[in-house]
Amino acid sequence: MERLISLFVESVFVGNILLAYFLGMCSYLSVSKNLKTSLGLGIAVTFVMTITTPANWLLYHYLLAPGALAWAGLPEMDLSFLKLVLFIATVAGIVQVLEMVIDRYSQGLYNALGVFLPLITVNCAILGAALFMVERRYTFAETVVYGFGSGLGWLLAIVAMATVMQKLRYADVPEGLQGFGIRMIVTGLMAMSFMLFSGITL
Amino acid sequence: MRKLSKSFSYKAISEALWQSNPVSKQILGICSSLAVTVQLKTALVMGLALTFVTAFSNLTISLLRNQIPRNVRIIAEVAIIAVLVIIADEFLRAFMYDISKQLSVFVGLIITNCIVMGRAEAFAMGNPPWRSFVDGAANGIGYASILGGVAFFRELLGAGKLFGFQVVPKGFYAAGYENMGLMLLAPGAFIAIALFVWLEHTLLKDK
Numbered sequence: 001m002e003r004l005i006s007l008f009v010e011s012v013f014v015g016n017i018l019l020a021y022f023l024g025m026c027s028y029l030s031v032s033k034n035l036k037t038s039l040g041l042g043i044a045v046t047f048v049m050t051i052t053t054p055a056n057w058l059l060y061h062y063l064l065a066p067g068a069l070a071w072a073g074l075p076e077m078d079l080s081f082l083k084l085v086l087f088i089a090t091v092a093g094i095v096q097v098l099e100m101v102i103d104r105y106s107q108g109l110y111n112a113l114g115v116f117l118p119l120i121t122v123n124c125a126i127l128g129a130a131l132f133m134v135e136r137r138y139t140f141a142e143t144v145v146y147g148f149g150s151g152l153g154w155l156l157a158i159v160a161m162a163t164v165m166q167k168l169r170y171a172d173v174p175e176g177l178q179g180f181g182i183r184m185i186v187t188g189l190m191a192m193s194f195m196l197f198s199g200i201t202l
Numbered sequence: 203m204r205k206l207s208k209s210f211s212y213k214a215i216s217e218a219l220w221q222s223n224p225v226s227k228q229i230l231g232i233c234s235s236l237a238v239t240v241q242l243k244t245a246l247v248m249g250l251a252l253t254f255v256t257a258f259s260n261l262t263i264s265l266l267r268n269q270i271p272r273n274v275r276i277i278a279e280v281a282i283i284a285v286l287v288i289i290a291d292e293f294l295r296a297f298m299y300d301i302s303k304q305l306s307v308f309v310g311l312i313i314t315n316c317i318v319m320g321r322a323e324a325f326a327m328g329n330p331p332w333r334s335f336v337d338g339a340a341n342g343i344g345y346a347s348i349l350g351g352v353a354f355f356r357e358l359l360g361a362g363k364l365f366g367f368q369v370v371p372k373g374f375y376a377a378g379y380e381n382m383g384l385m386l387l388a389p390g391a392f393i394a395i396a397l398f399v400w401l402e403h404t405l406l407k408d409k
Contacts, residue, residue: 020388025232026316081292084310085284092277124233124314131307176403181396188392195389 004145011149013197017125018157019190021132024125028158029183037116038162039155044116046151048098049126052091053147056130057140059086080134087130092121125154160190211336218337218344223402225348230316234308235349236391242365245353247301249346251290251309253339256318259283260326260338267327279322280313287312317341352391352398360385 017023024045031041063069064086066078099117102110120126129150133143164186173182224230231252238248262282263270270278291309294302302309312318321341326334357363359382362370370379384390 022233022236022388022391023311025236026230029232081288084288084291084313085281088280088284088313092280124311127314128233128307128311131310135306174400176400176407177396181400181403184392184396184399188389188396191389191392195387 004141007142008145008149009197011146012153012156013194016153016157016191016194017129017150018154019187019194021128023128024123024154027120027123028154028161029180031158033162033165035159035162035166038158040112041116041120042155042158043112044120045123045125046148046155048091048095048117048120049129049151049154050144050148051098052094052126053129053133053150054140054144055094056087056090057133057138057143059090060134083131083134087127088121091126091130095121125150157190157194161187164190210333211340214333214336214340215343218340219347223344223348224317224320224341225345230320231345232395234311234315235345235352236388236395237308238305239349239353239356239391239394240360240386241304242350242353242357244301244304245349246346247294247298248305248308249342249349251294252312252315252317252345253342254290255283255286255312256321256338256342257335258338259286259318259322260334261331262286263322263326264329264331264334275327276323279319283318283322284313317345348395348398352394355398356385356390356394360390 011017014020018025018028027041031037060080060083062071064079064083066080067075069075069077069079095117099110102117129147133146138146161183165183168182168186177185218224225232225235234248234252239245259279259282263279266278266282287310290312291302294305294309321338325337329337354364358369362368362375362381370381382390385394
């Protein structure tokens with residue numbers, strides 16, 4: 001249990017998927033102008049990540065990992081090179097299904113998240129989390145915690161950025177730095193402050 | 203004979219390097235450009251891998267552009283890109299194992315790199331194969347140029363090395379010079395790329 005809690009804290013703060021591993025920058029940069037949309041996208045990412053990362057864990061460990069096909073009588077099979085294709089297909093598929101389910105059962109949630117769901121398929125944070133969980137050999141429970149924690153960390157970063165950008169509108173930024181440059185510097189400062197959490201170990 | 207500077211390839215490359223550089227102007231593919239620029243060597247390998255993938259995915263998609271039905275084109279493009287990324291990944295794993303360990307998941311993440319998708323969608327779907335190939339390669343080179351530039355400063359300032367060789371003389375350290383540890387960490391990447399883009403904007407404006 002302690003291990004899981006410390007993994008959660010790490011994936012939200014110290015190992016923040018956006019600020020420490022630079023994943024999900026594209027949608028982060030294009031959306032973080034507006035607080036409301038950032039919050040919507042952040043929630044959608046957290047939601048999808050919590051579902052797809054464990055789903056990918058199951059697929060990887062029962063289909064692709066070396067020796068995973070032993071139950072089918074093929075103990076020597078190693079299909080792990082297919083993980084990229086399988087992961088991206090799973091993410092795209094789950095996002096599609098989720099969109100239909102939400103549309104059918106919860107109109108309110110669909111109105112809030114619907115626009116963001118298609119964008120998520122190409123969010124590298126989602127695929128990145130799946131690849132990291134393979135590389136770091138997480139167990140299933142750890143993967144669930146990691147998926148949720150990373151999503152939450154991403155949400156935190158994009159919402160914080162959106163609020164900073166609103167204040168920054170009144171700042172006098174040097175001409176060459178306007179737009180992309182200043183946002184990168186703000187992100188850098190934010191990454192620095194997130195790194196301060198690295199003292200916390202449970 | 204046509205002048206070199208008038209040819210399509212020349213224009214495509216110079217445009218991707220300067221006026222519409224995919225990273226600094228169109229803000230695409232930022233994810234990986236930050237993560238792999240701690241060392242010049244990994245940055246260049248990553249740049250080459252991406253150039254390979256964009257060039258050949260553009261070529262393949264352009265060859266198939268009349269066969270791919272419009273409403274499933276995204277899936278088809280992703281499938282083609284994924285196959286090329288797997289080839290690049292396996293190649294690195296076989297011949298440059300150390301570098302592929304350092305690049306870790308970022309080679310795999312070329313699939314979701316917006317440059318590759320963007321060029322496939324915006325250019326390869328509507329242009330003949332050779333032009334698409336050049337366009338893809340040019341954008342890959344534009345990306346690699348930013349990666350190389352950022353990695354140059356990060357490795358030089360952060361570790362005092364270039365390509366793993368010590369370039370800051372020992373005497374400097376004796377005189378009190380210290381490596382800038384910040385450059386090697388994540389925040390350093392953000393700030394380095396911001397300053398690099400600033401420099402580029404200022405230089406371009408003077409022309």
